[in-house]
Amino acid sequence: MTTRTADAVIVGAGVLGASVASHLARSGHRVLVLDRGAPGREGSGTTAGNLHMQAVHTKRPGQAVPLDSARFLPLQRAASDRWETLEEELETSVEVRRTGGFTIAETDEQCRELHDKHGWEAAAGIPTEILDGDAARAALPLLGPTVAAATWCDLDGYANPLKVTPAYLDSAARHGGRTLAFAPVRRITRNGDGWRVVAGHGAAERVVDTPVVVDVAGPWLGEIAAMAGITLRMTPVAIQMHATVRSSATMSHLVQHIGEGLSVKQVAAGNLLIGGGWPALSMDLAGRSGTSLDSLVGNVALAVRVLPFIRDLRLLRMWAGPLAATPDEMPVIGEVPGAPGFYVAGGTYAFTFAPLWGETLRCLIEGKPPPVDISDLGPGRLMVPAGGSARDNGLEQENPQDRRSKRC
Amino acid sequence: MTAERSAALHGEVVERDVVIVGGGPAGLSAAARLASAGLAVTILDEQPELGGQYYRRPAPAVAEQWGDHRPDGGRLIARVRAAGAECRTGHLVWGVDDDGRTLLASDAAGHPVRLRARHLVLATGAFERVFPFPGWQLPGVTTPGFAQHLAAGDHTTIGERVVLAGSGPFLLPVACSLIELGVTVVGIAEAGRPYRPSLRALGALGHPARLRELAGYVARLARARVPIWQETVVLRADGRDRVSSVTLAAAARPARPVRTVEVDALCVGYGFRPQTDLARMLGCAVRVDVASGDAVPVTDAAGRASRADVYVVGEAAGIGGVHAAKARGLAAAHDILTREVRETVPVAEVRRVASARRRLARFTALTDSLYPGPAALLATLAPALPADTMVCRCEAVRAEEIRATAAGSADGDLNATKAWSRAGMGPCQGRECGFAVAGLVRSVAPRPGAGDGESRVEVFPSRLPVRPIPLATLLELAGPDSQEGDRS
Numbered sequence: 001m002t003t004r005t006a007d008a009v010i011v012g013a014g015v016l017g018a019s020v021a022s023h024l025a026r027s028g029h030r031v032l033v034l035d036r037g038a039p040g041r042e043g044s045g046t047t048a049g050n051l052h053m054q055a056v057h058t059k060r061p062g063q064a065v066p067l068d069s070a071r072f073l074p075l076q077r078a079a080s081d082r083w084e085t086l087e088e089e090l091e092t093s094v095e096v097r098r099t100g101g102f103t104i105a106e107t108d109e110q111c112r113e114l115h116d117k118h119g120w121e122a123a124a125g126i127p128t129e130i131l132d133g134d135a136a137r138a139a140l141p142l143l144g145p146t147v148a149a150a151t152w153c154d155l156d157g158y159a160n161p162l163k164v165t166p167a168y169l170d171s172a173a174r175h176g177g178r179t180l181a182f183a184p185v186r187r188i189t190r191n192g193d194g195w196r197v198v199a200g201h202g203a204a205e206r207v208v209d210t211p212v213v214v215d216v217a218g219p220w221l222g223e224i225a226a227m228a229g230i231t232l233r234m235t236p237v238a239i240q241m242h243a244t245v246r247s248s249a250t251m252s253h254l255v256q257h258i259g260e261g262l263s264v265k266q267v268a269a270g271n272l273l274i275g276g277g278w279p280a281l282s283m284d285l286a287g288r289s290g291t292s293l294d295s296l297v298g299n300v301a302l303a304v305r306v307l308p309f310i311r312d313l314r315l316l317r318m319w320a321g322p323l324a325a326t327p328d329e330m331p332v333i334g335e336v337p338g339a340p341g342f343y344v345a346g347g348t349y350a351f352t353f354a355p356l357w358g359e360t361l362r363c364l365i366e367g368k369p370p371p372v373d374i375s376d377l378g379p380g381r382l383m384v385p386a387g388g389s390a391r392d393n394g395l396e397q398e399n400p401q402d403r404r405s406k407r408c
Numbered sequence: 409m410t411a412e413r414s415a416a417l418h419g420e421v422v423e424r425d426v427v428i429v430g431g432g433p434a435g436l437s438a439a440a441r442l443a444s445a446g447l448a449v450t451i452l453d454e455q456p457e458l459g460g461q462y463y464r465r466p467a468p469a470v471a472e473q474w475g476d477h478r479p480d481g482g483r484l485i486a487r488v489r490a491a492g493a494e495c496r497t498g499h500l501v502w503g504v505d506d507d508g509r510t511l512l513a514s515d516a517a518g519h520p521v522r523l524r525a526r527h528l529v530l531a532t533g534a535f536e537r538v539f540p541f542p543g544w545q546l547p548g549v550t551t552p553g554f555a556q557h558l559a560a561g562d563h564t565t566i567g568e569r570v571v572l573a574g575s576g577p578f579l580l581p582v583a584c585s586l587i588e589l590g591v592t593v594v595g596i597a598e599a600g601r602p603y604r605p606s607l608r609a610l611g612a613l614g615h616p617a618r619l620r621e622l623a624g625y626v627a628r629l630a631r632a633r634v635p636i637w638q639e640t641v642v643l644r645a646d647g648r649d650r651v652s653s654v655t656l657a658a659a660a661r662p663a664r665p666v667r668t669v670e671v672d673a674l675c676v677g678y679g680f681r682p683q684t685d686l687a688r689m690l691g692c693a694v695r696v697d698v699a700s701g702d703a704v705p706v707t708d709a710a711g712r713a714s715r716a717d718v719y720v721v722g723e724a725a726g727i728g729g730v731h732a733a734k735a736r737g738l739a740a741a742h743d744i745l746t747r748e749v750r751e752t753v754p755v756a757e758v759r760r761v762a763s764a765r766r767r768l769a770r771f772t773a774l775t776d777s778l779y780p781g782p783a784a785l786l787a788t789l790a791p792a793l794p795a796d797t798m799v800c801r802c803e804a805v806r807a808e809e810i811r812a813t814a815a816g817s818a819d820g821d822l823n824a825t826k827a828w829s830r831a832g833m834g835p836c837q838g839r840e841c842g843f844a845v846a847g848l849v850r851s852v853a854p855r856p857g858a859g860d861g862e863s864r865v866e867v868f869p870s871r872l873p874v875r876p877i878p879l880a881t882l883l884e885l886a887g888p889d890s891q892e893g894d895r896s
């Protein structure tokens with residue numbers, strides 16, 4: 001149990017932890033990434049891996065507050081640029097496919113939303129094009145008859161999540177960064193101007209002194225912050241994904257829905273991945289979250305309605321994964337007020353944002369101006385004063401089961 | 409609230425006293441006993457006929473010409489039907505509903521069926537334990553079980569000159585069946601050294617029927633002059649359009665060739681692995697069997713799992729052969745009848761079954777001790793597997809990719825290795841390659857994930873669906889609107 005030092009300790013080897021580790025290591029910092037399990041197995045290993053460049057549908061099924069698209073889009077624009085050069089930066093393929101995507105609408109109301117969305121996108125410099133149903137079907141004949149309109153965006157895409165996190169960690173390792181798997185962080189205490197982090201158990205226990213702690217523990221972000229005496233309002237939820245066997249039909253674009261939980265794409269191997277934020281049956285932050293038949297059936301019915309050819313495929317498997325949402329559904333990133341050297345980053349769509357947030361955190365840690373304005377996204381807005389609990393502050397611990405409420 | 413949602417799903421819901429999954433010797437024995445006591449019993453099997461592996465029914469034309477190779481199976485099936493059990497063949501049980509107890513099945517036409525019962529009996533049997541080698545994708549290379557099915561069900565031979573390899577007692581009856589069909593069994597390569605002169609003596613000793621049966625097969629093979637090469641394993645298979653030769657190696661030195669044999673078929677299998685997906689999906693506790701490395705459900709003597717309404721019987725609860733499977737099925741039936749208090753099972757009957765079960769368990773332990781434990785075998789075979797051997801055939805993942813992933817950031821974690829290498833992610837869902845992938849992971853990263861119990865269970869997690877199912881089946885569950893492709 002010797003004490004080691006590091007320039008930064010990163011708690012969580014998900015895509016955000018891996019990205020910031022790579023950014024810091026590449027600019028010469030000695031970083032140590034700690035994970036309680038194998039790296040990239042939680043949100044970042046179960047994610048759909050979509051690169052959301054046009055506006056994301058503003059509400060997942062059951063989500064309480066809509067996302068502020070107008071504020072979110074400039075960030076998406078900035079993230080998009082970084083995905084463009086990521087493979088070069090990481091010196092390996094992570095199956096980035098920027099083949100564009102459709103967001104479809106079926107009802108009049110959804111068509112109106114599509115037009116609003118188009119306006120925000122134009123303002124943020126994200127090029128989208130509005131197509132009526134027939135034009136959308138002409139562009140993608142696999143779309144079904146209920147599609148009334150769609151936006152098309154060249155920049156949409158996806159990457160293989162099973163490759164992105166390892167590639168970032170490898171990049172960090174090439175620059176001297178270290179990753180310790182199966183080393184759960186258990187204690188974080190003030191140590192002079194910096195922090196002392198204790199991870200692992202028994203003979204495998206590690207004690208590390210560091211000026212910088214980066215809390216990127218996804219759904220456990222709040223739990224890690226609490227170790228340092230910081231109470232943050234975060235809501236972990238679990239959602240699920242569905243994969244079909246390989247299909248010979250080719251669909252190279254991402255297809256999403258403006259009003260309902262749906263995202264469909266065909267991955268490099270030929271399988272179709274169907275998701276859209278449908279709730280898992282249960283969330284189990286200690287093990288594997290359970291999948292729900294109702295969500296499966298609902299998600300598949302929607303997918304088949306929009307893309308009828310899917311009807312002839314077989315379901316290969318399904319899984320659930322956890323993600324951390326903030327009460328306002330916006331990302332959280334920044335240094336914790338009153339806790340110098342303690343940074344947090346997370347929130348939904350962190351896969352899309354991983355390259356941008358890795359760079360942003362590096363800038364913040366180095367005291368340089370970040371590439372995008374994040375002044376309103378800091379953890380301050382989520383902090384609960386000492387002595388208060390999340391519940392006292394009006395945060396409803398939402399029961400994942402309640403998320404079933406909204407359906408087609 | 410869950411029940412409410414589920415009620416909104418379409419498709420029939422069958423309510424029974426007992427639902428039995430698996431129509432092999434174990435499930436049939438339980439069904440016959442329970443139905444004859446008057447309980448409402450449904451037995452399901454994904455195969456078109458009841459019988460399971462051991463009592464697999466011959467095709468009608470074959471039965472007419474060659475007779476039934478296992479008439480006792482036919483009699484047992486007839487008893488189940490006569491006792492009034494509802495038999496649903498062609499029904500795949502592929503998952504569990506959100507309430508955690510309703511089974512999801514699809515019938516032969518792909519229509520969904522949901523079943524609920526006070527007692528669930530899982531008699532899902534086993535699947536063959538395979539281990540890859542260079543050339544195992546060649547046509548003509550199969551498992552002993554497949555060769556046996558062809559022989560028993562279709563009276564068809566797998567080839568004319570065949571080598572059987574692997575480990576375990578099952579290689580012997582398969583060899584005998586092939587010989588009966590006129591096949592030249594060129595030899596049997598057994599990874600262990602079970603066949604000593606003492607075997608026959610052993611068999612005579614305490615009347616262990618199974619050992620005597622084995623000794624009988626050995627004698628028949630000796631008469632047919634079939635060599636048994638002990639402590640021998642397959643190094644590789646060669647051929648152009650089909651396997652034409654097999655090269656064998658000493659088990660202790662699995663990378664060095666000792667002999668090459670001309671064949672037109674090769675059957676390799678290392679015994680069986682319990683099929684436990686459904687038990688695990690229902691949340692039944694499993695333990696790791698140290699000798700086999702398999703996860704086996706934790707059950708009491710009657711087969712009752714950690715969940716009081718679930719029984720796991722037959723090979724699904726641990727490999728033990730047909731007689732043990734039947735005894736376990738009956739023991740579960742007795743336990744259910746006692747709990748239902750509709751009938752007190754005669755003490756003598758309970759005693760007879762319990763003592764048969766204990767005796768068979770002892771024999772199983774004895775025969776098992778003759779053969780190398782699969783976990784130990786894996787530890788010698790996995791490191792010797794050439795780097796470019798295709799281990800996961802569905803996803804085309806080679807041994808070296810699995811090793812690199814396991815030793816790299818997956819850090820010895822089986823599931824992380826699966827996710828990152830794609831081994832086990834294809835349509836067979838890891839049933840074929842799971843054993844080998846676990847061995848490869850262990851061989852390069854011996855430290856299992858820092859000591860938590862779950863990560864020592866060397867099997868891929870059980871996920872719905874148990875086998876790939878048509879999305880059309882799900883649409884039917886969603887209701888008629890979704891099927892027509894209209895707005896719901």
Ligand SMILES: Cc1cc2nc3c(=O)[nH]c(=O)nc-3n(C[C@H](O)[C@H](O)[C@H](O)COP(=O)(O)OP(=O)(O)OC[C@H]3O[C@@H](n4cnc5c(N)ncnc54)[C@H](O)[C@@H]3O)c2cc1C
Pocket residue numbers: 011012013014015016017034035036037038039040041042043044045046047048049050051052183184185186216217218219220224239240241275320321322323324345346347348349350351352353
């Ligand atoms: C099913 C699903 C679909 C999604 N689809 C998309 C999508 O299409 N596009 C998109 O942009 N986003 C998507 N998301 C969201 C996105 O995947 C996640 O926001 C993102 O991967 C989270 O990354 P992370 O690094 O913040 O957290 P995670 O990947 O969850 O990583 C957190 C890590 O912290 C570790 N940790 C926890 N406690 C400790 C401890 N005590 N000590 C050490 N380590 C600890 C965990 O083991 C874990 O590895 C999806 C999420 C899910 C679940």
Ligand SMILES: Cc1cc2nc3c(=O)[nH]c(=O)nc-3n(C[C@H](O)[C@H](O)[C@H](O)COP(=O)(O)OP(=O)(O)OC[C@H]3O[C@@H](n4cnc5c(N)ncnc54)[C@H](O)[C@@H]3O)c2cc1C
Pocket residue numbers: 429430431432433434435452453454455459460461462463499500501502531532533534535536553554556581680683686721722723724728729730731733874
């Ligand atoms: C390929 C193979 C061939 C074998 N051949 C022989 C042999 O020739 N001689 C011998 O002594 N032993 C043989 N065995 C061993 C044999 O399995 C046992 O001795 C005996 O059959 C075990 O009986 P059981 O009832 O436990 O399982 P099984 O006989 O295996 O029966 C299990 C049944 O469950 C059904 N099932 C499984 N999962 C599902 C599901 N999800 N939904 C619906 N149905 C399901 C299967 O279709 C099967 O019919 C063989 C085993 C295998 C795997």
